[in-house]
Amino acid sequence: MNDGNRIPVLGFGTYAPEEVLKSQAKDATKLAIELGFRHIDSAQSYQNEVEVGQAIREMIAKGVVTREEIFYTGKLLPNKNSSEMVRLCLQESLKDLQLDYMDLFLIHFPVRLPPRDSFSPMDEAGKTMCLNTDLCAMWEVMEACKDAGLVKSIGVSNFNRRQLELILNKPGLKYKPVCNQVECHIYLNQSKLLEFCKSKDIVLVAYGVLGSTRDKAWIDQNSPVLLEDPVLLQIGKKYNKSPAQIALRHQLQRGIVALAKSFNAERIKQNLQIFDFHLVPEDMKIIDRLNRNMRYVCMKMCVDHPEYPFHDEY
């Protein structure tokens, strides 16, 4: 990454819909580490950092990995998007995780949502009222957290080009964001954002590569099921790989860091088996053509906020 630290190209996603027991996140993370995942992605908003932290620490205690071999990513709760809250939120997460530092801490979303524990204020149209968000002021505290040793690398998530430029052009910028974690998959290939990020030495980290968890609370249930795409199935047959493995491999070959969530033992194993084959350029092109600029995660409750990131082309 642009700060000299390294990020494993495949990460284990730990987000699960609310109805899933948090203990499953712990069991799955332990298994993922045992099977070979080294990059673990979570966030304060997933409400599983206690369990994910336990999993990491148990694997360290068992001698499966050392702390240095684990790359842990956490994210600032969007309800705490203010310069006063950044450091506090990071410290809360570290306390839940029982870790001394994070490898990567991200501004999760560029819009400040209302406080979680309060009655969510709604406007006359019934939309959640989002609050003023000063991304540059928040970034300065992110930089201070890195200097204080609470986190090794700092980055952003769900930022568009304008918002990345806002940080990059900030007077007195000390550290550039190392990455932008965004939704990215065969139906939303983010080619323009990827090109921009590469030109600025910012890593693009992809979520939703397998078509998201299709959480009823967030995702349109009529959206296409990515892993049932006939082209992925067909290419999978050619390489004797599953659609999920093809979808993950495709992102890696584009120079993207890919996240994959599974709480199922067989599928966790499967998602790691993507380093023993190579998609030929013609197949990469066929998959590239599946793009339809379709988002699973739209965050519609804040579409009217000035920092809503998804109105811009990229």
Ligand SMILES: NC(=O)c1ccc[n+]([C@@H]2O[C@H](COP(=O)([O-])OP(=O)(O)OC[C@H]3O[C@@H](n4cnc5c(N)ncnc54)[C@H](OP(=O)(O)O)[C@@H]3O)[C@@H](O)[C@H]2O)c1
């Ligand atoms: N920054 C952000 O705003 C943001 C937003 C969303 C997600 N994320 C992060 O990115 C991670 C991944 O994204 P995601 O949660 O949207 O989900 P995803 O990785 O795109 O897809 C996960 C879904 O695919 C299934 N699956 C996994 N491996 C499979 C396989 N080999 N074959 C068939 N099905 C498979 C999983 O079910 P099973 O568990 O049953 O296998 C799960 O339902 C999250 O966990 C989270 O850490 C970040």
